[in-house]
Amino acid sequence: MVNWVQVLREHGQARLAKIAGLRQHAVAIQDQDDAAAAGTVINFWLPKHHKKKHTKERPVKQNRHAVVLDRSAAFQARCLAAALRKLGVVERCTVVGFSYGALVAFQMAAAFPELVRSIVVSGAVPAYTVAMNDALLERFGVGSLTELMLPDSVGGVMVLFSTAFYKKPWLPRRLLSDFLELMCNSREERAGMLEDTVIRDKEAPASHVFQQSILLLWGENDNFFTIEGAKRLKEELGEKATLRNIRKAGHLAHIERPCVYNRCLKEFLAHVNTM
Numbered sequence: 001m002v003n004w005v006q007v008l009r010e011h012g013q014a015r016l017a018k019i020a021g022l023r024q025h026a027v028a029i030q031d032q033d034d035a036a037a038a039g040t041v042i043n044f045w046l047p048k049h050h051k052k053k054h055t056k057e058r059p060v061k062q063n064r065h066a067v068v069l070d071r072s073a074a075f076q077a078r079c080l081a082a083a084l085r086k087l088g089v090v091e092r093c094t095v096v097g098f099s100y101g102a103l104v105a106f107q108m109a110a111a112f113p114e115l116v117r118s119i120v121v122s123g124a125v126p127a128y129t130v131a132m133n134d135a136l137l138e139r140f141g142v143g144s145l146t147e148l149m150l151p152d153s154v155g156g157v158m159v160l161f162s163t164a165f166y167k168k169p170w171l172p173r174r175l176l177s178d179f180l181e182l183m184c185n186s187r188e189e190r191a192g193m194l195e196d197t198v199i200r201d202k203e204a205p206a207s208h209v210f211q212q213s214i215l216l217l218w219g220e221n222d223n224f225f226t227i228e229g230a231k232r233l234k235e236e237l238g239e240k241a242t243l244r245n246i247r248k249a250g251h252l253a254h255i256e257r258p259c260v261y262n263r264c265l266k267e268f269l270a271h272v273n274t275m
Contacts, residue, residue: 092117
């Protein structure tokens, strides 16, 4: 049976990207880029006119006796930084991230200030601590992030969508079932990645480590990372940070209010480009 969510993701996304003048390009990270991330492959959508920086490729070496599974946001940040350098990105760039992607954006900004000029984040904090996780699980009445974010039933998918959106979306049961089927792919790896996002409170980076301009672009009705938490984060980050809240939007603000989200994003990019 056809999984329509997968069809839309694979073919619909590709068609829209091509209409926008983008093409898909795979970047393989090797030992000389980042030894710990060697063997990782990242797919990018790039403008057709983009020319990759040409470097001499070396075979990827694999140690079959010592395989380290690192699924942390810091590891993802290192992979992206290495891949961007392979693509020839040498000027400081703006990193835009939502939810887990925002965790990665914060990590990139802290670890690679020479690469990251500014960041735009939505629905996440620089470090997701044990205390934050305990409060979130208590608020939703669940025992783990996996239980909340990786439901094992169509009813669980409905609950997840209801909490992620400001206005509860109506989706036919068949489509919800297709979402569930995709969520079950690599479930163990996804669960491990979720659990690895939680760090000990004392490991949280101080706000002063960020040198970049930061836009906090937040849904006013975010149930996962509340607007009150975003205001506290703005105060911690200080003058380098700007908070823009989007009315009638939840955790998925960029999906619920795409025009407002894009307008705020474009205004911020125009501002940092003049700095």
